[in-house]
Amino acid sequence: MTPHTLVAPPSAAPSSSPQGGAPGSRDAVALRRAYDQVRAQTELLCDPLVTEDFVVSSMPDVSPTKWHLAHTSWFFETFVLTPHLRQYQPLNAKYAFLFNSYYVQAGERHCRAQRGLVTRPTVQEVFAYRAWVDDAMRFLMDTLASDPAHEVWSLVEIGLHHEQQHQELLVADIKHVFFTNPMRPAYLTSALAPAGVAEQGWQRIEEGVHEIGHDGNGFHFDNEAPRHRTYVAAADLAHRLVTNAEYAEFIADGGYHSAPLWLSAGFATVNDLQWTAPLYWERVADSWHEFTMAGLHPLDPNAPVTHLSHYEADAYARWAGARLPTEPEWEVASRLHPVAGRFVDSGILHPSANAGSGPQQFFGDVWQWTQSAYLPYPGYKPAGGALGEYNGKFMSDQWILRGASCATPASHARHTYRNFFPSDARWQFTGIRLARNV
Amino acid sequence: MTPHTLVAPPSAAPSSSPQGGAPGSRDAVALRRAYDQVRAQTELLCDPLVTEDFVVSSMPDVSPTKWHLAHTSWFFETFVLTPHLRQYQPLNAKYAFLFNSYYVQAGERHCRAQRGLVTRPTVQEVFAYRAWVDDAMRFLMDTLASDPAHEVWSLVEIGLHHEQQHQELLVADIKHVFFTNPMRPAYLTSALAPAGVAEQGWQRIEEGVHEIGHDGNGFHFDNEAPRHRTYVAAADLAHRLVTNAEYAEFIADGGYHSAPLWLSAGFATVNDLQWTAPLYWERVADSWHEFTMAGLHPLDPNAPVTHLSHYEADAYARWAGARLPTEPEWEVASRLHPVAGRFVDSGILHPSANAGSGPQQFFGDVWQWTQSAYLPYPGYKPAGGALGEYNGKFMSDQWILRGASCATPASHARHTYRNFFPSDARWQFTGIRLARNV
Amino acid sequence: MTPHTLVAPPSAAPSSSPQGGAPGSRDAVALRRAYDQVRAQTELLCDPLVTEDFVVSSMPDVSPTKWHLAHTSWFFETFVLTPHLRQYQPLNAKYAFLFNSYYVQAGERHCRAQRGLVTRPTVQEVFAYRAWVDDAMRFLMDTLASDPAHEVWSLVEIGLHHEQQHQELLVADIKHVFFTNPMRPAYLTSALAPAGVAEQGWQRIEEGVHEIGHDGNGFHFDNEAPRHRTYVAAADLAHRLVTNAEYAEFIADGGYHSAPLWLSAGFATVNDLQWTAPLYWERVADSWHEFTMAGLHPLDPNAPVTHLSHYEADAYARWAGARLPTEPEWEVASRLHPVAGRFVDSGILHPSANAGSGPQQFFGDVWQWTQSAYLPYPGYKPAGGALGEYNGKFMSDQWILRGASCATPASHARHTYRNFFPSDARWQFTGIRLARNV
């Protein structure tokens, strides 16, 4: 998500507290453990990188890995340590300026466009900064272990979800950095297993007033609330995601040159940016290849198509005689299925087909574009303070994506999660589940 | 609307045929009369102009008056005369290229950005083109008078609604052309009457499943259909529009400098374009003035604020502790009130306050921004052919506006009309009706 | 020239005063007569135009004809009437703002980019403005007829040369306006006579210290002075200009695709702007045509090539195994030949070949790019006041052109005239005379 929402309303309970209300002692213990796990996972994702890889930003949407590492630490420093740990001293006073992303109330920020130009602090210094923050965080959490109702714990929880968002961004960003490099380095060495693919089928959504949105039990971002009623007409949702082979047919059929299939702004973008295929697809010796986390490989026909914009998803759906699902349709359909899949924690980092039958691939392959704009739910109330200052400030000109991708941490995915990107974003792991009217 | 949707589905009846189905003979007669009226009204709007005024485009959104005059004639030529009047000869073969707006299937088009650079055909030649088309149209309509079911009649009806849309654009465009000119010419000479203002009050919308959208009886654009069910939570809508005086308080309170009030993209726009007030507001000797169709005048405190973007409407609503209405809320609330107001046909061309009490100002003052994105209704089906080729192609990154403005022709306004513009559009007569949760 | 230099040093005599010093009575009479002639000639050039043609600016370099008409009048109003005619009242106080070009000391100016958006004053009002200024100028000149040494006379002379510069700009600008219009109007109705062409020959320039620059006798712009010594190595200058046929060979030989022929910035421009031929050349049915003042015609093979940039002239010369002349070489060579040719006053407005032999075509066909940058002559001294404020302010990143074109008024051409444009300017009547080392 660029950028992302971050705040749970004051009443929100951590996810380990399914009954809601004040988190019990089990939660403080779990969060203390989660802190170590999440922080370690971020650094684990950096294992394949050399120092130089941490520094650059290959396009405006991409932040340097170094910045992700520091910004997620700055978040704990600014919202947890500074207000709640009296003796805390920032490691370097300039970091507050360098590593704030867009929190106006948290002070001045370094210009986003220059993030990729900053060679110091060094990568080593950034890791030292992480350690500095971690030491203070651990000390603070240990101190408060016996006070599981302390507000610090909900801030820790937010901070961990925030860091998980940046884990996903980090993976997508480093993929783009590697793709931009004519040397085409690989992040993973393992080969990708070829996959089967299920016959397409359709899941019926029943007409009527449904409830969607988060019910307040467990962690969620504020844009997922409140749970509310919405009318949904009967519709069918596809059992599985659109595959590379299916998308290649659209290309072969002249899809990128047929104006009637596209939104007006979409066709203008296709022509301006000379798009002829999803990001990362390349013709090699007359056959489609795809740049993956493991380097350039022949396209897996059965894998879900990914790295395409809303414009392309929408045009494909029209070509296929279908449409994208609405946000409520997706949530209603997905609730019947568990939050399971191959997430970034598995280290695989590539969507891949599932030979099973029936509805599948809701989580862990690719984010799924909807035809719903990113708008506030009825009764949405932004929280106060710097953390919540701008909860809804990105609610214009963006589309909702649902599900979770192979770059999402497993514990970060849920049925009510509202991801959002503008029409032309392609560098995230995004794909297509079709829908149709009944 | 930039650009606009244009097509009624094949089953759509002209507005004079409330029962739907094939239009009766009364309709043909009415359309024949409407043709003369609408075409004459377009030319009447040009009365205050000199030749030079017809030529220029003062910004990319603005088309030259000359182009509006010709394009609306091209529409009848292309979609009615060429296919249905065998002997018809275009007056000039190049006009088809020059005056097509964006209909890809209707052939190549002249670049929009160059519309304001074309000095020939002259204004006189464009009027001659109108007369040429009118003569052929009248001949054709007379011929078909006895065949009221002929498909030409529904094309005529679409063409007239299309021309009415351009009447509104023409007025907004010429206002901008005059504003751009340091000589600051006036379009109207009449002074504006000062106006009273009603106390603000609130109309309750009841919670429940409501039906919105056009029922198919009478003319409508395809984006207004189908009529469909939608769930609406209980809400209050303001009785009247936000006034200039109220908006000036927002400015005086530092509204344009307070980031937390704005969408992120909105605050960026405010800073990039250095907005400090609505378009057309100016400080003169320490007091606010407004450039109107009658020239620069001191701001009327009671008149509805107008010429502001969605960003500004949204920020104002947040400042006022309220929000913009949703599209269904607005339609439900407005249905209790008649489509009445001061339209462009009255020659007044300025929103003005109404001293009455109770819900008011739905039509004839300013278009009212909603918080609903412009998206297809469930079950929306675009029509076929060049006319319908791209009915939904503008359904991205735009907001719905409801109602009608003082620049809208009276017979063009209706409860289900869906106008749409992007977040930063300000040159139309746009304003604010507040809403709030219950 | 965009923009142009304007000022004669205080000591400069009008051209009718070959002896220099204060102009004699003959000069006042001549200037009084010249005033009527020059002002009438400007209006004569507008004869082929309709009202709409006066309004637009088809690209940033092009000013509307209406603006040329008004600006040249503003010049007399500002620099002659206001300071020297006590009772003079401006016709409209806003014109001073609208029609100032770039004289900072003469007050605020209207933004150049918006010149083409101003519909009022109307064309008729601009002609009335000219008449208003003319009446006052005539009255003032009559009053001063008996005082030929009055400084007003030298201001009149400057104003007339200034107006002649705008005559040339007006012609080039209207040509571009007509070219931009898909209707492709013609300015002249007369057909162009086919022409012969002379064998190419070479004129030898002798090695040594030469004097160039204006000697101060007669009118000149300040950038032509002072006359000064310069060392010139022996060189040959071509007898005649490069023809369309010769330039077409360069194109046919792949000239526009051969990087080694071009300056680095030139080849980048060729690729960015997708140049494949001079401005106004078009392929029609596999043969080159040229848009001329008389419309689109098959290319005259013998006419001098025109409407090309310095980049193209330089690349052509390299391809031809030659180079462009330096400014001193051109002046030394041209001094042997009279200032004669077909100028705008003749009404022909098209360069055409001369079948004579020997050095020719110095004046009245096309401006000739040199390889000299536009820099101050040694000892150059800008004059004071608003008129002279910025005499040298355009002396960066421009090239000298010498001679005069078919769009230049005959009395405006002279051996020492320094015209200048940036590397990529093509809308003036510009061409190529080759030179080579000995």
Added chain:
Amino acid sequence: MTPHTLVAPPSAAPSSSPQGGAPGSRDAVALRRAYDQVRAQTELLCDPLVTEDFVVSSMPDVSPTKWHLAHTSWFFETFVLTPHLRQYQPLNAKYAFLFNSYYVQAGERHCRAQRGLVTRPTVQEVFAYRAWVDDAMRFLMDTLASDPAHEVWSLVEIGLHHEQQHQELLVADIKHVFFTNPMRPAYLTSALAPAGVAEQGWQRIEEGVHEIGHDGNGFHFDNEAPRHRTYVAAADLAHRLVTNAEYAEFIADGGYHSAPLWLSAGFATVNDLQWTAPLYWERVADSWHEFTMAGLHPLDPNAPVTHLSHYEADAYARWAGARLPTEPEWEVASRLHPVAGRFVDSGILHPSANAGSGPQQFFGDVWQWTQSAYLPYPGYKPAGGALGEYNGKFMSDQWILRGASCATPASHARHTYRNFFPSDARWQFTGIRLARNV
């Protein structure tokens, strides 16, 4: 120089061969030793850097240090090893693509704008590439030690001068990279010694025909030849450079806001880019400071002003009642003085005042803007092949600078050296020597 000329004509002798003609055996020995020295010096300049510093490009003119290191090696690989060492194998086939700058005939090139986005090859790999090339070069030079007339030696010489140019660029580039970083790292740790300043005085240049340009004895770039005659009027050149204190007076006098002092394009640039002082100057607590290679320091009033554009140098000179020198004036004046100063080899890297009297500071402080455009000398002949393909291709819209700066290697400076940059370049060590007419 961006970019630079590179080629000596075939007859050019290495600088150790003052008599010209084929280099003697002493030259081969000297070049063999120079190779080690120059290559080592480049790496010495990188000593203060950490890995991250090598990667980024802080603006379009700036190349990453890593790229400089690789490109200078690519130069030897491409122009020496590949054609002359039969067994040579490139270390990596993709490097030829990545590290070509602009030699079209040497093959495809990586887009300059993306240089700063390439994280691999790593810095360590680039140093390994240098070692690989050095090993091959040393082997080849040893082999040819007994054949001092072999053409490889002149290619080696060019390659070393090329590398010295990149040493200077590297220093200026890294300064900008450090300046862009809010952490403001320092390259040098040593403090700067305060300096005295000499009274200003004037050196007379005698009127007459002078010879300038390189005489062909010793190494030179092709744009320095041929030596040729030029006429110079009598003039005075300032004894020393303009100081920071003097330039601060210009600022305090409103120099940056006074349009009449500036070239038109210069004043537009000042306003567009909001320049108020030279690059690297900052107000700290109401006094001027300067970002230097040793970090931010209070401005040394006596040091030569540096990091200003031609626009600023030109405006300052006008304000001071003087002008910039012409290229011939500078060369004639400088020839009386030795090529001596504080160069990059000294490790000081900051211009500093010299308390001596008489003409000084020609070399080793700052490059000195002239008022001469960068144009070919009469009789200039570009060499053939890829190396010489584009020798003159930068001869448009650039100004000549003369002398040498503190970032220039000592053995790279000479009286005839023609450096060039466009009007707005500021990141090099550029400054002002005044001139005036007699």
